Structure formats: C-alpha cells, structure tokens
Amino acid sequence: MNMQNLKNRIYSGDNMVSLSDVRYLPRWVVLAIDVMILMTAVSGSFYLLEKLHVHSSEAVPNYTKYLLILVVNTIYMYIFKTYSGIIRHSTFIDLFKIMLANVLTGITLGILNIITFVITGNKLFLPTFLFIYFTISVTLLFMFRLFVKEFFHFARELRRTSLKKRILVLGIDEQAIAVARALLDNPSLPYHVAGFLTQRTDSKSAKLLGRPIYNRKKLESNTKDKLDADGILIIEEMMTKEEMNHWVNLFLEKDLEVFKSPPVQKLRDDIRSSIKNLQIEDLLNRKPIKIENEEVKRRHYDKAVLVTGGAGSIGSEIVRQVAIFNPSLIVVLDQAETPLYEVELEMREKYPHIRFKFVLADISNRHRIEPLFKKYRFSMVYHAAAYKHVPLVEENPHEGILVNTFGTKNIAALSSLYKVNRFVMVSTDKAVNPTNVMGASKRAAELLVQALQDVEGNTTKFITTRFGNVLGSNGSVIPHFKKQIEKGGPITITHPEIVRFFMTIPEACELVLQAGTMGSGGEIFVFDMGEPVKILDLARRMIKLSGLEPDVDIKIIYTGLRPGEKLFEELLSDGAKTLPTPHEKIMISKDPHMEFCDIETLVNRITKAALRRDKLEVVTLLKIIVPEFKSNNSVYETLDK
Template sequence: MRRYESLRRKIFGGDNVVNLSDVRYLPRWIILVIDIIILVISLFLSSYIIEKISQKEFIYHDDKSTVFAAIVLTNVVFMYIFKTYAGIIRHSTFIDLFKLLVSCFCTMFVIGTINIIYFWITGGKFILTPYLILYFIVSFMGLFLFRLYVKEFFHIVREYRRSTLKKRILVLGIDEQSIAIARAILDNPSLPYHVVGFLTQRTDSKRASLLGKPIYAKEKIEKNTKEELVIDGVIIVKEMMSKDEMNSWVNLFLEKDLSVFKAPSVQKLRDSDLGGSIRNLQIEDLLNRKPIKIESEEVTSRYFNKNILVTGGAGSIGSEIVRQVAQFNPSLIVVLDQAETPLYDIELEMKEKFPHIRFKFVLSDVSNKHRVEPLFQAYNFSMVYHAAAYKHVPLVEENPHEGILVNVLGSKIIATLSSKYKVNRFVMVSTDKAVNPTNVMGASKRAAELFVQSLQNVEGNTTKFITTRFGNVLGSNGSVIPHFKKQIEAGGPVTITHPEIVRYFMTIPEACELVLQAGTMGKGGEIFVFDMGEPVKILDLANRMIKLSGFEPNIDIKIIYTGLRPGEKLYEELLSDDAKTLPTHNEKIMISKDPTMEFLEIDSLVNMITRASLKKDKVEVVRILKIIVPEFRSNNSVYEVLDK
C-alpha cells in the first residue's frame, strides 16, 4: 500500500491536483473485475444482436443465468491460466493481445465442446453455436479496446505533460532534411523539444501539413509575437542554407525573441545521439563560410612519408595544422611548443586519433637554438610550419623585449636552420596586424616576415620560404568570441574597447587548410594573403551573441566600452599601402607584393634589436623596430613619442 501513500496525501492533504502519471498501475484484482464486467456486457450484447437477427431464443436451457455464469467462469479460468490481467495495461504489447485472443478462443472451444457433448446426451443444444462465435468476437474486442483506450489515454496524458515541459519549436524548411529531423524528434520522447509545426518562405503551403503538423509561412512569424504564436524557438539545418539566407532568418528569430537551435544534416544524424547533436546556434555558425576543399593530391605528395616540424604546435593554429597534416600519413611529425599543458593535451589527442602516425613532442622555446638545432640534425625535415609566436597585443606592448625574442629571433633561428639543413619548404604563419602595424606585436611579425623573405635570395639557399597572412580565427586562444561567451555566462557585462571596432574572422580549420594549400603552391619569397570575407563589427557580434544566448542586450546583459587598448586600432588591414596583389589559381588566396629588404640589412637590424631585447631596454627595442618597419606608428601607446 505504500505506493498509494503519495496519492492519498494528495487527495486528503489539501493538494487537489492529482497527476495521473504518478499512479503507477492498478491492482490485478481491479483489472480482473473490469474484465469480468466487460465479459458480462459482451454476453448481453451478443444475445441482443442474435435475437434481433434470428428472431428466436439463443439459449435452449431454462436457466439463462446458469449458462451465463458457466461461460463467464470458463473465461475467467482461462484468463487466470494465461494471466491476461497481470500486465501493466499502459505498456501492453502484442504478447498481451495474443494472450487475450487465446483465452477467448479456449473459452469458445470449451463451451462449444460441452454444447456438443450435451447434444449427444440429450439430443438438443443448450446454446446456439453462432452465439458462441459472436460472443468470442465481442468479448475479445471489448477486452482489447479497453486496453487500447487505457494505453492511448496514458500516452496522451504523458505527451501532454511532456509538451508542457518541452520547448515548443518549429522546424525551418519543408524539404526532406527538415522532415527527417522533425520525425526523429517526434519519435524520440526523451528529447526536450516538442515539434508544433514547420516554417517556410513559400506562401502556397498554408493549408497543407506535414507529419500531422501545420506549415507556417514566414509572414506569420513576421506579423505575430512569440506569445501569439505559442512557440519557444526554431530548429534549423545549417547545411541547407546559404550564409545570407541563414542570417536573414536568424535576424527575424532574434527580433521575435525566439531561441534558435541547430540540428545536424541527415547524413550526420544518428538517433542515438540526436539529443547531443541539437544545440543552440552559435555565433561561429553565422560567421562561418563554406568549407574550402584543398587540392588533396598535390598536398598529399608533400607530406606522405615525409618528416614535418610544426612550431607552436600546441596553439590554436599549430595544433590544427598538426591534425590536418596527420591525415596525409607523414613519416614523422615533430610538435614543438613551450606551453607544457597544451603540448601534453595535443600529445594525448594525436596518439588517440592517429595511433599509426609517429609523433615526437618537444618542450622548447623557438629562441633556444641549442635545443632546436639537434632536431634539424636528427630528422631531415621536408617541411617546417612556423606558428610559434606571442600574439596578445596588450601583453607584447607591455613586454616588447619578450615579443622580439620569440617573434623575431625565434623566426630567424627556425628559418636559418631550415635553410642550413636544406628543408624543402618553410611556411610562416603571420597576421593581418603586421600590415601598417600600430602595436609591437604586429610590427614584430612584420619584421619576421622581412627576415624570412630575405633568406630566399641568399646564395646557396634551396629552401622555399613562404609566408601566410590572415586575420582573427574563430575560437582561437584569446579570441574575442570565447571571451564574450564567458562574460555572458557570468551575467555580464560584455566589454568592448570601442563601438566602431571592426575585425575579420575565419575559422581555424579554414585558415589551416589555406596555410597547407599556400605551402604547396609557393615558389619561394611570397606573402600569401587569404580572402577573409566581409569584416564584422564587434558591437554587432556582441549583440547577436547575447540574443543567441536568450538575453536582451543592455537589459539582461550590459555592454560597456573600455577604450582602445595600447596598440589597438579600429580596422585591421590585410595589405599595406604600397602592396599590390597577384591572383593565384585558388580564388581564396592572393599574393601580396610587399616591399622587401636585403638579407645583410635585415640581419644586422635583427641582431641589434635582439641585443636590446636581451638587455630588456624596452624603448630601444621599439625604436629599432620602427627602423625595421618604417610604417609602424604606435597608437594609444607610450611609444607614440618615438614617432615624433
């Protein structure tokens, strides 16, 4: 009786709301009593039908009650034998239905046999045979419908309860992909979503329905509020839309304060992990562009069975280069980085994902020549990807000597060793901040570019020196997007340095695919510039991220302006004022024809700035850097005095 205690408390304890799903199941004896009542009703219903059809008595025996009692008793005996009342009705299965059928058939067979024996003994029947057949049909249908109605009733109650707790959503689109996603959600009751309809831009589907759900036109969303529509959000399949289409829809949804969820394509859909695959749309999904397909055959020949070195291999860009290069089955990948924990993380990941590839993980600073040169001596590298660098503008602005030692001296050491040990190709990862730099970090990368380019024409050099230059990458360490996410999760405020600040964005995999592609097409001495798409206003980015998180900008989450940081500028550039671009066979990659320096000149200047860095003379470091990079003009920095 303990299982009814909570129900009793609800009834007599003042809580008049009884949740039917709290009732686990009825006792077996109650089910049996209900079944007997159904049998008695079936007896009378069958007799009524027979009398109306045949216009004569269906029972020859004088005592109808005795015959009825015998039939019901026989039926109950077989119900007991087959335990038709023992199952939980709301969970009835085909086996339960089969038990009912067998018990009713056995009852008809036994009563029919007794009827025949009675005929042999007395010469007459006590009941019509058609009546037995009709009773068999009516009683079975009655018992079956009782269970069906109870099962359906609890299903409706359960679905109603779930739908009140679930997010009411529309599925964007009426194509096969959208229908497949909707069907998968409807077939999986454990998901926290309740599909209430479909949404389309078409206007000829207003009276149509899919999967029993209505189809709404875009104008219905435009003309009604969230409350009038009685929906919480929309699920989209990102792969089915262009970037412009998705932005248009998302702008509408955010304007209507609707949550936006992203579902996988049908090709990626697996029922087992559908719940984990549906997630809130992220800002990266809106900024991301179509994936770039690199020319794998040409790239494969550069890496297959070759030894590859990746400096900064534990960083955002470096680690993705390692992942992509590993797919081409090189003989060895040496991953070098000075960050211990990230290096250990990438080691665990690579050994799990690529157990057949040989890796060597080296904890070292690129400016330590005595640690790095033995690697060149031992492994005969075919390609070197130089991604090691200090990149945080404010930190390098505050510590210019450290920035020079890694970004300039480190690049010099790796590049000269590549030339000395006849590495086929050296690819340096640079940044758009190297163009008309306004901070030490950008200027140090430009100085590194100049040194690397100068090595191309040194007598005896056989290495092809290639530089790649691109802007911000989504999700990289220290990127603005993860920073905003943390601020939003903490309840705000979201901090922006300036309301007009603009940046280019590219995904990490896209950037690294282009780096690999540029590394194969370079003839030596080029600076490859990537198509970064349209620039993004950081204020717009923050507003959309806040809305995608379900909040209202400047109401739920405040946006405050902190002022430009030292060395920061409003607009990043990919080309210098004097640069011209040349196209390549890849429309996403261009060649920037920037001014160059002779090796002896840049080498002398690099030696000077290295000595100043070792002395930790910040002002002298920046002064020499401005000589190396004459277009370097400090902005919002203590070093502005050097420009006067």
C-alpha cells in the same frame, strides 16, 4: 508506486501525482472491473433479446442465469489469469487469453444448456443469447484494455510534448522531410516537430507528415507565441552562408532558438548528439579554400617537417593536416608544456603510423634549436610560434621581440643554413600599419624573412602568410564571449565600433599549406577575408543564439580600447600592391623590402635591448625598423612625437 503509497501521498497533502507515478492497479481491482464489464454484457444481452421480442424459457429465473454466467466466466478468467497483466502494456497474448476464457465460457454454458434440455426439456439459454453475450463481453473487455493503453500513451505523449521544444523544420524538400521523420520516429528526443517553414508561397493549405507548412511571410507577420514554436531546425549543407545568415537574422528577431542538423545520411545513431544549437562560427564560416592536394602531398610525402608553435591553435592544426600526407617525420616544437603534451596524446592516437618527435624548447635559444636542424634535415618548416596577445606584449615588449622577432631570425637563419626547401611563416593582419608592439614585432619578422630570401647562397624559399582573427583559437574573442554568456554576463567589449576579420582554423592552415606550394620565395600571401565583422553585432548574435536577450538577460559593457588596440585591422599596408594567384581568394602583397644587412643590424641591436629588458629602447628601435608603427592608446605614444 502502488496504491498504498499513492494513498499515503494524497493524504499527506502531496496531491501532485503524475500518471507516470501510477505503476499498476492491483490484480483484484482489474478482476473487479472485468466482472463489472461482464455484468454489463449480460444486462445488455437480455435487453437486446427483449427489444427483439425473443423470449427464452422462464422455467429458470433470469437472476439464476445471470449469476451462472458470471460465475462460469469469472472462473475461466481466473484460470487464464486475464487480470494479471499491466493493462497499459497489454499485448496480443493478453487479448488471446480473454478470447479463450470467453470461448470456453460459451462452450461450458452450451453444454449446461444441453444437459438441462435433456433432463427437463427446457433450455437455459437461447443460442442467440450466448452469441450476443460472447460478442458484447469480448468487445467490451477488448475496448477497456485498448482505452487504458491509449489513454496512458496519449498522456505520456502529452507530457513529453509539453517538455519538448517545439520546432519548425526549415525546408520542404526530401532532406528536410527525412530529418523531420527521424525526429518523429524517436519520441525520446527533446524536440517536437510542430511544422515546416519554406520560402515558397504555394503551400499554404498543404501538410507534410501531418504538420502545417508556413511560409516566410507567415513568420514575418506573426509572433513566436502565435506560431507556437520555440525554435527552428536548419539542415546543414542545404544553403549558402548568405542564405543562412538571411534566415537566421529573421529567426533571432522573432526570439526563436536556432538548431542545426546534418543531412539524414550523416545522422548518427545517437540523433540527440547530432542536433546542436547553431553557433556563431556556422554563420561566419565561408566556403573553404580548395587545396591542390596532389601538390601539397608531393611537398610532404616522406619528408621531414618541423612545426614551431605546434601546440597552439594554428600550429596543432597544421600538424593534423600535414599528418594526412604521410611525412617521414613531424617534429612538433613548443615551449608550452601542457598543451604540447595534449597534442602528443592526440597525434599518437590518431596517427599511430606517423613518426613524431615532440620537443619542449624556446625558439629564442638557438643552441637548443640548431641540433634539431642538424639531426633531422627538414624539408619543410612551418613557423607558427609567436606571442600574439596585444595587451600582454604591449606590457612586455622585450619578451615579444625575443620570441616574435629574434626567435623568427633563429628559425629562418637555421632553415637557410641547413638548406630547408621551404620556410612558411604565419603572420598577422596586425603587422599592417601596426599600432602595437605585437603587430610591429611580427612586421619586423616579415622584413627579416623577406630579406633572407635575397642573401647570396640561400636556396630556401621563404614564404609569409598573413591573415586575421581565427575562430576558436586560444584566447580569441568568441570563446571568451561564450564563457561570459555561460556565467550570465556581462559581455565586455572594448569599443562599440570595433571590427575584425574572421576565418576558421582549418581555413587558415589550408592557406598556410597552399602557400607553401605556391610561393617561389619572398612573397607575403594575404587571404581575401570577406567583409569585416562588427564585434558588437557578433556579441548580440551570440547572446540571441544562446536563447537569451541582449541587454536584458546578458548585459554588454564597454571597457575602452586596450593599449595598442585599433578599431580596424588591415591586410595590406598603405604602399602595398597586390598580385593575383591561381586562387581567387589568395593574393600576393608587394610590401617594401629591406636589405638583409640593414635588418640584421637592427634586429641584433633590438635583441640586446630586449635582453637588458629596456622597454623604451626596444620600442624605439622597433619604430626605426617599422617606420609605419604608430602607438595607439599606449604609454609609447610619446616616442612618436
């Protein structure tokens, strides 16, 4: 903005003018200021000589000398255009031009001094005067430019800092200091490092990078305003999940935002995108299972692999992990067209060297599926295709049976018929003491798969994996809560006491792959899911991590348990025993078995009922197959009487 526009804004009533709006002063204004500085330098020089009792010749009046100095110096300043640069962006070249103009002024005045002395016998100026004038004028011109430059820098930083989030960096070790220094070296970032936070108590008076160090007691005994901080930055991989949860609970109590940063070695060039808000997943994650990569690789390298439900959350991650081991072929099967296409685009881009086949098909259609087994002769089958949403399957039990039970029968029977080496089924904790059709249909599938293991002539190893809710999966609670928070609420929870187990998608798939190498056939592998999480606590923490206040900014309302939903999920049935495995987090559940002829007869009957869309008969037969299935909050409760 030039001065005219600035004047127009002021006179129009817009008096909110930012320093960043003032682009530059007109050149004549800069020259006028410089001349005023020269006048000050001349006056100061005469004053100093007078105080030192040094008197020059009075043959020439002082005002003539005064005017002569200003004219000569101004001419040289004009010649070298010392006023043409933008002052707040002054460089060494600008300072050099000032020096040159003043040196030549001194030389010119010295020559005039000599000429005057030769002609009249009197000196215009004493050498002492010229030296003092040169020193004062150059110093003042330098200081003027330095002051303007620093003033604008300070104002700009002050403005930036006021718009930035003031954060405390958790930790005082080398990693924390390195990340803090990276933030300080990038003034364009929206974060201002206000200090450091540590568990130690011996750093009260010490400072790091010029910033204070606070200990935990200081944080506990002060409010957010007294600390003058908006948030905390946590360096990932520097603490256990237990320690992180311990700290985060305190931060959320103090209404502080929580940010996370990778270690400085992993900071990308774009630091802005490397620093993110801490997510609830970061607090729920545990140390993942360590896969025996050599064994897993041996089972997949140069082998043909089928993944059903390969476009879903679990199935697509299985595809990603299997692709790492360079199989000869991965057939990805799903009946969801758009998700399957998206997975195809991703896989062909990430793994161009792997041979893929993407098949759009329904696993309940055996005539569509069997040609795949006949053509590709799979070595491994990962069966992740299933309907999983409890209320929808409760409303449509016939569809749940056709996919979850009959579809599993198709894939498992074909695996046995075509001598697949290993069949690994993805099950759910909802299959344990089920209270809904979805869980019962998966338990029926478990019984069928286990029974197939003992059929005469079978060589396929049938393995089942059972785990709880998966973080970030399609339709799961955390993405649902995130959307509700983004919309401003409310968050809907079915019951204040409802709890669930959680694990990450990679963890779940590592379990599936590991189980495929560990099992000898007929096992149900269960994963130590840790402590269950109360959904209400989960919602409250998610709201706080978003920088909002539960029940103030985001309301929480209770909608009541949905049909078939229960408060607590289980991983083991009441009569099940567990056996250990080489992995302390993986156990084998010894659940009751059924003979194949018995389960096959019942599955054939329930499939016929499902094809007739006879909901009551479907659920009645399902309760015969799974005696522990007791409906909860459902229209099918009458069948239990």
